[in-house]
Each structure stands twice: as C-alpha cells, then as structure tokens.
Amino acid sequence: MKIAYISTYTPRPCGIATFTNELVRAINRNERQMSVEQHIFAVTNGADAYVYPNEVVREIEKEQLTDYIDAANVINNGGYDICVLEHEYGIYGGNSGGYVLSILKRLRMPVVVNLHTILENPSVDEKAILLEIAQQADKLVVMTSYATDLLTRVYHISRSKIIVIPHGVPAFPLRRAEAKEVLGLTNRRVMLTFGLMGRNKGIDVVIKALPTLVKKFPDLIYLVVGKTHPEVLRHAGEEYRHYLEGLVHELDLSHHVVFHNSFVGQDQLATYLSACDIYLTPYLNEAQVTSGTLSYALGAGACVVSTPYWHAAEVLADGRGILFPFKDHQALETELHHLLVDDSRLDAIRNRVRHLQGELSWGSAALRYLDVFLQTQQEHGFIKADGEDVSQAAVHLDFxxxxxxxxxxxxxxxxxxxxxxxxxxxxxxxxxxxxxxxxxxxxxxxxxxxxxxxxxxxxxxxxxxxxxxxxxxxxxxxxxxxxxxxxxxxxxxxxxxxxxxxxxxxxxxxxxxxxxxxxxxxxxxxxxxxxxxxxxxxxxxxxxxxxxxxxxxxxxxxxxxxxxxxxxxxxxxxxxxxxxxxxxxxxxxxxxxxxxxxxxxxxxxxxxxxxxxxxxxxxxxxxxxxxxxxxxxxxxxxxxxxxxxxxxxxxxxxxxxxxxxxxxxxxxxxxxxxxxxxxxxxxxxxxxxxxxxxxxxxxxxxxxxxxxxxxxxxxxxxxxxxxxxxxxxxxxxxxxxxxxxxxxxxxxxxxxxxxx
The missing domain is CATH 1.50.10.10 (Glycosyltransferase)
Structure with missing residues (x-):
C-alpha cells in the first residue's frame, strides 16, 4: 500500500508533526508485516528551514497557494492508494487554513482525515472549512467520543463517516525509580507538564498552587518541559516564559520549579513521563478535543490532575484521574495535597490506568489505521464501480x-x-x-x-x-x-x-x-x-x-x-x-x-x-x-x-x-x-x-x-x-x-x- 500524508513533520517542533512521525514509524513496523510505502508532503513555514528525512518527498509552503495545487497534482500522479490529511486550522495557509481545500478537492483517491481540532463554537470560516473537509473525506478519524458528538451535533456529519482511534503513545521501558535515577531526581516527588508552551497552557496556575505545598513537601519538584510554541514565539516572543520565571522568583520556588526549554525526542520524553508521580494539564479552557500530552501521560501510567477540558473530562472519568476547576489554583493545591499525603490514593489511580498502555500504544493505533485505510479503499472503489453519484447537491431558489x-x-x-x-x-x-x-x-x-x-x-x-x-x-x-x-x-x-x-x-x-x-x-x-x-x-x-x-x-x-x-x-x-x-x-x-x-x-x-x-x-x-x-x-x-x-x-x-x-x-x-x-x-x-x-x-x-x-x-x-x-x-x-x-x-x- 502506498500512502501520502499531508501534514507538518519532524524535525519541525509541532505536535501534529510529532504525531505524524510516530504514526508513520508505527505503520512501517506493523505487526502484520504488511508492505507499505509512505511519503510525506510537509507543510512548512518560509521563516523556518528544516532538514527533513527521506520520507518527505515535497514541501508545501504554508502561504503559497500554488504549492498546494502542485502537491495535489503530484499525489494524483504518484500512484498512491490513499491520502491521509492531518488537519489543524493553524498549520495551513489562508484564512482559517482554507488553502488545504485546494488539495482536498483535487485529489482523485480515497482520503482519510485526522481531525486534531474540532470547535464547538467555530467562526463562519472555520465551520465552512470543516464542512468542506468532511464532504471531501471518505473517513474522518477523531480521538475521543466527545469529538464524535461535536461533529454530529454542531456540524451534522453522519456518524457512519466518523471513526474513533485514540491518540497513540510510545513504549515506556523504564520503571519510575529507574527513570528518576536517569534524570538525577532520586528521592524527589516529581510533577510534570510537557508540550509547546503558551498562555493557554495554564502553567502559572500550578506555580501559584505550590508555595504552601513545598513547605509541607520540600522534596516536591515541578518540571515544565517544552519550548515556547513557534507561533507564540513569532508574535509574542518569550513573554509568557519570562512571566513564569518572574513568578517563580517572586514566590521563592527556584528550587522546586525547573524549566527545560527544549523540544524533547520520544525517548527522552518517555523517561520524563516514567519518572513523574503526578502529571498536570492545567489548560485554561474546555475547547480541546484532543491532547497528545494527556494520552502520553495515561499511557505511561501516570496519575493525571487536570482541568476539565473535553478530552480530560472524558478519559479521566470513573476515577482514572482528578479534575479541578479552570484557573483555580486553590482547588488545585487542595487536590495535590490529598494525593501527596496519601500514597494509596495515588497508587489507586495509577492502577486504574495501568492497562491503557497496551490499548493506546502506537502499535495498536497503527493496526487500526491500516484497517481504516483498507476499508476506505474498498468502499471508495465500490461507490465508483456502482456508479452512484453521491457528490451532487442541489441549489434551491431562496430569496x-x-x-x-x-x-x-x-x-x-x-x-x-x-x-x-x-x-x-x-x-x-x-x-x-x-x-x-x-x-x-x-x-x-x-x-x-x-x-x-x-x-x-x-x-x-x-x-x-x-x-x-x-x-x-x-x-x-x-x-x-x-x-x-x-x-x-x-x-x-x-x-x-x-x-x-x-x-x-x-x-x-x-x-x-x-x-x-x-x-x-x-x-x-x-x-x-x-x-x-x-x-x-x-x-x-x-x-x-x-x-x-x-x-x-x-x-x-x-x-x-x-x-x-x-x-x-x-x-x-x-x-x-x-x-x-x-x-x-x-x-x-x-x-x-x-x-x-x-x-x-x-x-x-x-x-x-x-x-x-x-x-x-x-x-x-x-x-x-x-x-x-x-x-x-x-x-x-x-x-x-x-x-x-x-x-x-x-x-x-x-x-x-x-x-x-x-x-x-x-x-x-x-x-x-x-x-x-x-x-x-x-x-x-x-x-x-x-x-x-x-x-x-x-x-x-x-x-x-x-x-x-x-x-x-x-x-x-x-x-x-x-x-x-x-x-x-x-x-x-x-x-x-x-x-x-x-x-x-x-x-x-x-x-x-x-x-x-
């Protein structure tokens, strides 16, 4: 099977790029030993230059419309069996990423779209673009049940077109004590947040919750791992990071909060996740239908404490984690105190999520994606062979x-x-x-x-x-x-x-x-x-x-x-x-x-x-x-x-x-x-x-x-x-x-x- 991906791609520091890279690697080593050839059409930003790996066969400059059209022609003439589009509004050019439609509407093959962002209250452009994407796609892949609900309730998309495949997670070979030793954190209670940084991540909420906690638990350390998001950096520089550093200094937390300003690889990330006692996603608003960082933390068997954004509210239900109100550092302090004084409570939550590593592994995700690709090929071919014209819509006079x-x-x-x-x-x-x-x-x-x-x-x-x-x-x-x-x-x-x-x-x-x-x-x-x-x-x-x-x-x-x-x-x-x-x-x-x-x-x-x-x-x-x-x-x-x-x-x-x-x-x-x-x-x-x-x-x-x-x-x-x-x-x-x-x-x- 020959597969074309349209996405950002590593080494670009971007969550979608990392996701696509991991998916490609997992499909390459799939358990069925199915023969695959995978090529990436990488969306780039002219302000940054990357040395891409060999699987990247073409670059698409984000704001260059002709690049999208040329890429569509290359894909159509490249003998691909299926095209996979990773969709996030911000990675494509045009208003609300509308340039991506210039590819989708020209493709002459089955198309599977991974929807990484689904908005409950989209702008006119955002809604119109997602509806066009849904119209062109053979299948839409989402990562949570709540995402399916949004697509059917807000966008009126048929459930028959939607498939849920949870976000994949890497392997975690180290035990907690081993990982702490590798990081030089033996005998420390480790809390962790990782990912590209921006104000919407709510890291300041965690920092404000720490002063009382570190007095009672002097071995507590909070690791913030990740670079500032490139778009944030482009428009606001390191303003948020400087604010956080000033807050740490003001609250006298320099021995308890450590910033690792780097975009870490999968192996190093697995070590950080294996070492953490508590993982935090204190995001500031509910409108996040998928969080790769949350999936990784659950796959690592961590105890997750989070605000109730959509993905977290779904996967942390039934005692699989702890939720606290948005922007409420006092409520967070209370929840963390309960966990830190009661190891049995911490262990109980870890035990409830321990089995998720196998279910969420990239190997499992790869098999599910291959099944979707094969199913989509068969259904696409059947529709064409049957002669059914499902792509027609009438315009009725409406004054x-x-x-x-x-x-x-x-x-x-x-x-x-x-x-x-x-x-x-x-x-x-x-x-x-x-x-x-x-x-x-x-x-x-x-x-x-x-x-x-x-x-x-x-x-x-x-x-x-x-x-x-x-x-x-x-x-x-x-x-x-x-x-x-x-x-x-x-x-x-x-x-x-x-x-x-x-x-x-x-x-x-x-x-x-x-x-x-x-x-x-x-x-x-x-x-x-x-x-x-x-x-x-x-x-x-x-x-x-x-x-x-x-x-x-x-x-x-x-x-x-x-x-x-x-x-x-x-x-x-x-x-x-x-x-x-x-x-x-x-x-x-x-x-x-x-x-x-x-x-x-x-x-x-x-x-x-x-x-x-x-x-x-x-x-x-x-x-x-x-x-x-x-x-x-x-x-x-x-x-x-x-x-x-x-x-x-x-x-x-x-x-x-x-x-x-x-x-x-x-x-x-x-x-x-x-x-x-x-x-x-x-x-x-x-x-x-x-x-x-x-x-x-x-x-x-x-x-x-x-x-x-x-x-x-x-x-x-x-x-x-x-x-x-x-x-x-x-x-x-x-x-x-x-x-x-x-x-x-x-x-x-x-x-x-x-x-x-």
Missing part, C-alpha cells in the same frame, strides 16, 4: 437574504456577514440588478405575490432616482437623501438594462408603463456614455426593448452608433496578441463582447461579430487558465504588460461570463460553451482558486469576494443578486435548478475555445 436586505425604500447595498449594514445606504446599481432578478423570478413563478412587492419597491427607487431630464442619481444614505446630483455612467447603464428588461417582460401593465416612461426619458443620454461598460449595459437594455418593439428605428439607429463606438475602441487598443477594447482587462469584462453579440441581431455586421468572437476567445483564455474559472482580481486587474491579478475576485463577473457563453452557444451551438457556463456557475459553489463556497445555504446569501486570505464573508446585495441571477439563468438554460459536483469533474486542457 430570504434578498428580502432581508430589502426594506420599503429599496435594497441595502452592503451587509456585515448576513446583517444589513445601514451605514452604506442604497445605490441605483443594486436596485436595478434587484429589479432584473425579481422580474426573472416572476417569469418563472407568477403565483408568488411577494415578487410583485419586490418589483414595486425596486421600480419606486429607480423612479425616485431619475432626474427630470432623464439622468439618474445613484447613492442614497439611509436617511433617504441622495448623496450626489448625478450618478456614474455604469449605474445609468445598469438601470437602462433593467428598464429594457422590464419593458419586454410580461409583468403587470402599470409596471410596464412606468418602465417605458423612464426608459424613454433616459434615451436622450444613451450616446453621451464614454465608459465601455456603460455603453454595453445600454446596448443590452436597448436590445431588450427592441424585443418588445422590434421596428423602433430610433433605437436601432442608437444601437448602430454605440456599436461603432465600441468597435472603434477595439481597433485603437487591440494588437495581434491583445484582442481587447482597452489596455487593461478589469471588471465585468464579459459584458462587452456579450453586448456586441446581442447587438448583431439588429446591426448585422460581420466585422463586429468577428470582434466579439476574438475578444471572447481572448477573455476565455484568461478566465480558464486553470481547470476552474479563475476571475481577474481587482488587486491590479490585468494590463497588457503585466500578469493577471489573482485575488479580489468578484461574483458579478460570473453572471456576465455565463451570459456570454450562452450567447456564443446561440450563435454556434458547440458543447464547450455549455461546459464553460457550468464551470462558471460552479465558481459560486467551490470550484474556484481556493475551493471555497461563496454561496451560504444557511442565509440564502452570497459572499462578497474571493480574496488571497479566503472568502470575504460579508453578503452584500451585489454578490447575492448576482448569484441568484446566475441560478435562474442556469434553470432557464438547462431546464432545472442546477446541480454541482463537490469534487472537480474531469478536465481536459485540450478543451479549447476557438474562433469560427
């Missing part, structure tokens, strides 16, 4: 967030997460988009009276925003006062697009009539526009109007002039290798060739059609430069002498891109256009550069952008409207609400967009 953002005035521009943000008020752009959405939804469901209410609200905003001469104001504060006399050209154009759609669609006559009047007033400004996108929006609105009144020669004449303007911009800016209308490809780009393609129905110019196709092919090569839709980010855009900006990707781009491919399919029904449209839609649902969902099923909203760190979790009007416009468009084209693959479907770089 709850649209209604949440809409009040009696219009739709609020922005949200903080899913809560409307009144500070930013309203804008014409979003009310025009919202009108377009409500009209499209009404065409699908004429029995929904609530849609008429939305349509009325958005029309009323647009009507109030229009000036007597036909122009529009855009931004309005929450106090219902407009913030400028005339809005942007783009806002004007988006409004014309929506009004043209209103005129052509079969809504009630009063809506139709007021839309027609507003469109006619705005008509005087159509030829004043100089923004290419405003021109394109106007063209789309005119084409919709002409669908209602196809013989309107005035509008056809205006359309010809707008096409001429756009064609001239192309001629002035394009080159042999730059088929675009400007020297920068920026926002809502697909709308420009889309407008030319739609205008061709009325202008019938082959040179314009050729420009539309050339620019569409040029844009396609940019957007599909990888296996997923990769939008041009607003952090620099794409200029003709620079590279494409990767992040600041906006949902608005997806809808116009889908419309472009639909129009191309109307002109030339090639399958690739529908394939591109589906892939564009799937950007919302996780098939993007970060493999993170933008749509939030819980709120009915869509997140505002895809950033280098992860998802911008605010769910404003533009992004949410754009998502639902895209969903309705998919329904219209394919006849049903869309389904999407949760794992990337097959992709061929030979799928080329060609110009007829």
């Amino acid at each position: 709850q967030h649209i209604r949440r953002l809409t009040n009696q005035v219009g739709i609020i521009q922005h949200a903080t997460y899913a809560t409307p943000n009144y500070h930013h008020g309203y804008c014409l752009d979003d009310n025009a988009r919202a009108l377009l959405l409500a009209l499209m939804a009404q065409e699908n469901n004429r029995q929904d009276d609530r849609l008429n209410e939305l349509i009325s609200t958005y029309i009323a905003y647009i009507y109030y925003a229009q000036r007597p001469e036909g122009n529009f104001r855009n931004f309005m504060g929450f106090d219902n006062r407009f913030l400028e006399e005339i809005g942007s050209e783009d806002a004007f154009g988006r409004c014309v697009w929506a009004l043209g759609y209103l005129v052509r669609c079969q809504t009630n006559s009063s809506f139709h009539q007021i839309g027609k009047e507003m469109f006619d007033r705005a008509k005087a400004h159509f030829l004043d526009m100089r923004s290419l996108r405003a021109v394109a929006y106007n063209m789309l609105g005119i084409v919709h109007y002409l669908e209602y009144e196809p013989q309107n020669q005035e509008l056809i004449g205006i359309l010809h002039e707008l096409v001429d303007f756009m064609y001239l911009e192309y001629q002035q800016n394009s080159t042999e290798h730059w088929h675009w209308f400007e020297k920068v490809v920026s926002y809502d780009n697909a709308i420009i060739p889309l407008a030319l393609l739609r205008a061709h129905r009325y202008v019938q110019r082959e040179d314009v059609l050729q420009v539309a196709r050339l620019s569409a092919a040029f844009l396609d090569a940019i957007l599909f430069r990888t296996e997923t839709l990769s939008l041009i980010g607003n952090e620099g855009w794409y200029t003709w002498q620079a590279s494409v900006a990767s992040f600041g990707q906006q949902p608005i781009e997806v809808y116009s891109t889908m419309l472009l491919y639909t129009e191309l399919h109307c002109h030339d029904p090639k399958p690739i256009y529908h394939e591109r449209m589906k892939r564009a839609y799937n950007w919302f649902l996780g098939e993007n550069d970060l493999q993170l969902k933008m749509y939030d099923e819980e709120t009915g909203g869509c997140c505002d952008g895809l950033e280098a760190y992860g998802v911008n979790r605010n769910q404003g009007a533009e992004s949410t409207i754009t998502f639902w416009l895209s969903t309705l468009h998919m329904q219209r084209v394919f006849g049903h609400y869309p389904y999407y693959p949760l794992a990337s479907s097959s992709w061929s770089k030979s799928s080329k967009f060609t110009v007829a």
Whole structure:
C-alpha cells in the first residue's frame, strides 16, 4: 500500500508533526508485516528551514497557494492508494487554513482525515472549512467520543463517516525509580507538564498552587518541559516564559520549579513521563478535543490532575484521574495535597490506568489505521464501480437574504456577514440588478405575490432616482437623501438594462408603463456614455426593448452608433496578441463582447461579430487558465504588460461570463460553451482558486469576494443578486435548478475555445 500524508513533520517542533512521525514509524513496523510505502508532503513555514528525512518527498509552503495545487497534482500522479490529511486550522495557509481545500478537492483517491481540532463554537470560516473537509473525506478519524458528538451535533456529519482511534503513545521501558535515577531526581516527588508552551497552557496556575505545598513537601519538584510554541514565539516572543520565571522568583520556588526549554525526542520524553508521580494539564479552557500530552501521560501510567477540558473530562472519568476547576489554583493545591499525603490514593489511580498502555500504544493505533485505510479503499472503489453519484447537491431558489436586505425604500447595498449594514445606504446599481432578478423570478413563478412587492419597491427607487431630464442619481444614505446630483455612467447603464428588461417582460401593465416612461426619458443620454461598460449595459437594455418593439428605428439607429463606438475602441487598443477594447482587462469584462453579440441581431455586421468572437476567445483564455474559472482580481486587474491579478475576485463577473457563453452557444451551438457556463456557475459553489463556497445555504446569501486570505464573508446585495441571477439563468438554460459536483469533474486542457 502506498500512502501520502499531508501534514507538518519532524524535525519541525509541532505536535501534529510529532504525531505524524510516530504514526508513520508505527505503520512501517506493523505487526502484520504488511508492505507499505509512505511519503510525506510537509507543510512548512518560509521563516523556518528544516532538514527533513527521506520520507518527505515535497514541501508545501504554508502561504503559497500554488504549492498546494502542485502537491495535489503530484499525489494524483504518484500512484498512491490513499491520502491521509492531518488537519489543524493553524498549520495551513489562508484564512482559517482554507488553502488545504485546494488539495482536498483535487485529489482523485480515497482520503482519510485526522481531525486534531474540532470547535464547538467555530467562526463562519472555520465551520465552512470543516464542512468542506468532511464532504471531501471518505473517513474522518477523531480521538475521543466527545469529538464524535461535536461533529454530529454542531456540524451534522453522519456518524457512519466518523471513526474513533485514540491518540497513540510510545513504549515506556523504564520503571519510575529507574527513570528518576536517569534524570538525577532520586528521592524527589516529581510533577510534570510537557508540550509547546503558551498562555493557554495554564502553567502559572500550578506555580501559584505550590508555595504552601513545598513547605509541607520540600522534596516536591515541578518540571515544565517544552519550548515556547513557534507561533507564540513569532508574535509574542518569550513573554509568557519570562512571566513564569518572574513568578517563580517572586514566590521563592527556584528550587522546586525547573524549566527545560527544549523540544524533547520520544525517548527522552518517555523517561520524563516514567519518572513523574503526578502529571498536570492545567489548560485554561474546555475547547480541546484532543491532547497528545494527556494520552502520553495515561499511557505511561501516570496519575493525571487536570482541568476539565473535553478530552480530560472524558478519559479521566470513573476515577482514572482528578479534575479541578479552570484557573483555580486553590482547588488545585487542595487536590495535590490529598494525593501527596496519601500514597494509596495515588497508587489507586495509577492502577486504574495501568492497562491503557497496551490499548493506546502506537502499535495498536497503527493496526487500526491500516484497517481504516483498507476499508476506505474498498468502499471508495465500490461507490465508483456502482456508479452512484453521491457528490451532487442541489441549489434551491431562496430569496430570504434578498428580502432581508430589502426594506420599503429599496435594497441595502452592503451587509456585515448576513446583517444589513445601514451605514452604506442604497445605490441605483443594486436596485436595478434587484429589479432584473425579481422580474426573472416572476417569469418563472407568477403565483408568488411577494415578487410583485419586490418589483414595486425596486421600480419606486429607480423612479425616485431619475432626474427630470432623464439622468439618474445613484447613492442614497439611509436617511433617504441622495448623496450626489448625478450618478456614474455604469449605474445609468445598469438601470437602462433593467428598464429594457422590464419593458419586454410580461409583468403587470402599470409596471410596464412606468418602465417605458423612464426608459424613454433616459434615451436622450444613451450616446453621451464614454465608459465601455456603460455603453454595453445600454446596448443590452436597448436590445431588450427592441424585443418588445422590434421596428423602433430610433433605437436601432442608437444601437448602430454605440456599436461603432465600441468597435472603434477595439481597433485603437487591440494588437495581434491583445484582442481587447482597452489596455487593461478589469471588471465585468464579459459584458462587452456579450453586448456586441446581442447587438448583431439588429446591426448585422460581420466585422463586429468577428470582434466579439476574438475578444471572447481572448477573455476565455484568461478566465480558464486553470481547470476552474479563475476571475481577474481587482488587486491590479490585468494590463497588457503585466500578469493577471489573482485575488479580489468578484461574483458579478460570473453572471456576465455565463451570459456570454450562452450567447456564443446561440450563435454556434458547440458543447464547450455549455461546459464553460457550468464551470462558471460552479465558481459560486467551490470550484474556484481556493475551493471555497461563496454561496451560504444557511442565509440564502452570497459572499462578497474571493480574496488571497479566503472568502470575504460579508453578503452584500451585489454578490447575492448576482448569484441568484446566475441560478435562474442556469434553470432557464438547462431546464432545472442546477446541480454541482463537490469534487472537480474531469478536465481536459485540450478543451479549447476557438474562433469560427
């Protein structure tokens, strides 16, 4: 069996690295003598360099997204039978470690995930990432029963996917007296805490409990073994260690508290654990579902005294250890006193945990993991062979967030997460988009009276925003006062697009009539526009109007002039290798060739059609430069002498891109256009550069952008409207609400967009 691990790895000082190293070693020497080949894809931090052992075949720089994608490709092509991911939010790059999904969603093999951290109250990002991990994994391994409860209760993950395998522990060959002799601690009562140090470990609580105890038990010594956690060191230095050292000095405990500032190996650690009379984990909060140090102490047969964090509360129940309240040094002092004056009580606890060494040994853990790997392979293969498509999920129309953002005035521009943000008020752009959405939804469901209410609200905003001469104001504060006399050209154009759609669609006559009047007033400004996108929006609105009144020669004449303007911009800016209308490809780009393609129905110019196709092919090569839709980010855009900006990707781009491919399919029904449209839609649902969902099923909203760190979790009007416009468009084209693959479907770089 050939196994790939994605994890941190020794010699990096990290608990996950140590865990993976011990698991790999244990599987190598498994009792069944099963032949295994194990390779590590080690997550590293550029600030530190390590000399890795031979089993590390590739390094993944934590904050380098391309490293994750490259690693996925290497694993897929490496003949591995199974991939094991060790998951802890902090070891991976991106917001809450979201970059790890860029590997998981690309893997084409069985995947087992070890969950080292499970939060009861996760952030939005943390919950979304764990749910995505669970969706991609064949099996989730946890180390306690409480972890299973959290996964089912908080994350609603099926128990059938979860397997409990306790944390492995090393062998402990030395007796207590022998270990004490090795450490030079003969005739001392030894208390111990080990692990990477940080304020959350609560070591100061133990130190504060010692002054009275050492007077009664002068042979008592407390060993604190372990370096400061690298992340703590990076951000706070040795501040906590210095605080502890000062506390020891203040309480006159220098002969009773010893710090070993080192990351000890397994053999030395086993010696420390064998020597201790009492092991302490005085952590400061309950949210720790797994503690490797606690498992090691139990495996060593130690008497453990701990605060009741989740792992400790479970494994120390029924007299297997002693619990004391968080941050309560007086309660700890009392419990330690009872143990130190009564050896029989200490021995009774040790006897209750003595049998755990065999159950928790790494040898036992290795056999359980091998069983999971074999089972996962069989089940994964069976599902594939059976043809059952278990990776499909439906998107159902849900306007709850649209209604949440809409009040009696219009739709609020922005949200903080899913809560409307009144500070930013309203804008014409979003009310025009919202009108377009409500009209499209009404065409699908004429029995929904609530849609008429939305349509009325958005029309009323647009009507109030229009000036007597036909122009529009855009931004309005929450106090219902407009913030400028005339809005942007783009806002004007988006409004014309929506009004043209209103005129052509079969809504009630009063809506139709007021839309027609507003469109006619705005008509005087159509030829004043100089923004290419405003021109394109106007063209789309005119084409919709002409669908209602196809013989309107005035509008056809205006359309010809707008096409001429756009064609001239192309001629002035394009080159042999730059088929675009400007020297920068920026926002809502697909709308420009889309407008030319739609205008061709009325202008019938082959040179314009050729420009539309050339620019569409040029844009396609940019957007599909990888296996997923990769939008041009607003952090620099794409200029003709620079590279494409990767992040600041906006949902608005997806809808116009889908419309472009639909129009191309109307002109030339090639399958690739529908394939591109589906892939564009799937950007919302996780098939993007970060493999993170933008749509939030819980709120009915869509997140505002895809950033280098992860998802911008605010769910404003533009992004949410754009998502639902895209969903309705998919329904219209394919006849049903869309389904999407949760794992990337097959992709061929030979799928080329060609110009007829």
